[in-house]
Amino acid sequence: MKLSQIAHALNARLDNGSPDTEITGLNGIEQAGPGELTFISNPKYATAARSTKAAAVIVGEDFPAIPTAMLRAKNPYLTFARALELFHQPLRYEPGVHPTAVVHASARIGANAHIGPYVVIDEHVEIGANAVLLAHVVIYRGVKIGHNVFAHAHAVVREDCRIGNNVLLHNGVVIGADGFGFAKTAEGRWHKIPQPAPVVIEDDVEVQANSCIDRASVGETRIGRGVKVDNLVQVGHGSRVGEDALLCAQVGLGGSSEIGNKVILTGQVGVVGHCKVGEGAIVTPQSGVAHDIAAGALVSGAPAVDHKLWLKYSAILPRLPEIARAVRAKEKE
Numbered sequence: 608m609k610l611s612q613i614a615h616a617l618n619a620r621l622d623n624g625s626p627d628t629e630i631t632g633l634n635g636i637e638q639a640g641p642g643e644l645t646f647i648s649n650p651k652y653a654t655a656a657r658s659t660k661a662a663a664v665i666v667g668e669d670f671p672a673i674p675t676a677m678l679r680a681k682n683p684y685l686t687f688a689r690a691l692e693l694f695h696q697p698l699r700y701e702p703g704v705h706p707t708a709v710v711h712a713s714a715r716i717g718a719n720a721h722i723g724p725y726v727v728i729d730e731h732v733e734i735g736a737n738a739v740l741l742a743h744v745v746i747y748r749g750v751k752i753g754h755n756v757f758a759h760a761h762a763v764v765r766e767d768c769r770i771g772n773n774v775l776l777h778n779g780v781v782i783g784a785d786g787f788g789f790a791k792t793a794e795g796r797w798h799k800i801p802q803p804a805p806v807v808i809e810d811d812v813e814v815q816a817n818s819c820i821d822r823a824s825v826g827e828t829r830i831g832r833g834v835k836v837d838n839l840v841q842v843g844h845g846s847r848v849g850e851d852a853l854l855c856a857q858v859g860l861g862g863s864s865e866i867g868n869k870v871i872l873t874g875q876v877g878v879v880g881h882c883k884v885g886e887g888a889i890v891t892p893q894s895g896v897a898h899d900i901a902a903g904a905l906v907s908g909a910p911a912v913d914h915k916l917w918l919k920y921s922a923i924l925p926r927l928p929e930i931a932r933a934v935r936a937k938e939k940e
Contacts, residue, residue: 608693610663614678616693617686619665624676628662633691646687665690700739717754765822771810779817782806786821786844786862800824802844843880867902
């Protein structure tokens with residue numbers, strides 16, 4: 608595509624470059640070469656932007672001028688994501704049901720659905736229009752799925768769960784496995800608590816590879832509109848995740864956790880069951896949430912505390928042996 612076409616498609620302003628420059632692809636700021644488009648949103652890469660070999664760079668509206676052609680945009684990161692979409696259209700799957708698929712006679716499949724090899728769809732399932740279910744996807748009985756749902760190979764949706772529109776399930780995702788609930792008997796053995804209540808996933812949710820969202824014993828487990836779930840995430844039974852929240856890799860939510868709208872739980876964060884994380888809060892990597900977190904808070908550590916306080920803890924930790932020696936010496940005096 609010509610640079611002028613890209614600028615028009617992205618609603619970006621071309622600065623310091625020829626509109627007829629041919630762009631053949633996209634790459635990172637340090638890897639991009641002639642004919643490629645790149646971007647910069649992090650100020651620490653400003654120096655790299657001045658020396659890049661890329662044909663053009665997507666930058667912020669107030670980014671200082673550089674010798675390379677620039678596409679100025681309000682949000683360079685989002686604009687780069689949209690530029691990638693121009694060059695990498697998603698694969699399309701023809702409507703139809705593969706002869707090896709097993710579809711119960713009572714199931715209702717919407718128009719233009721693609722049902723791949725060895726897919727299993729049980730009784731009383733409802734699936735909306737334009738669904739794509741790739742090889743070995745299994746949909747248990749009573750599941751209701753909306754329009755434009757895409758399930759990669761080996762995704763599983765268990766009985767009676769409800770999936771909204773425009774939901775993307777990656778490989779190995781399990782929606783609606785039994786919650787981890789057991790009651791101890793008088794003999795000290797574990798008695799399984801039934802987990803009949805469904806998982807409800809609202810519109811525009813993406814769940815990435817090998818993540819599990821468990822069903823509940825009562826009520827429901829609910830994932831709000833626009834939530835994005837990274838790989839290897841565990842959402843415990845009866846939890847509620849608010850709209851547009853991010854659950855990054857290896858996050859674990861104990862049962863009945865409440866995660867507010869726009870919360871970000873970064874890698875390996877653990878949330879103890881029945882805890883609430885308020886709207887817009889951010890929990891930094893490997894932190895443990897053992898109590899409620901206020902809306903808008905930035906917390907770190909295990910147990911998680913205010914991030915600035917945690918920085919003070921961290922600064923003191925290497926000095927603990929020295930401080931302990933000083934205390935002992937003082938006690939001897």
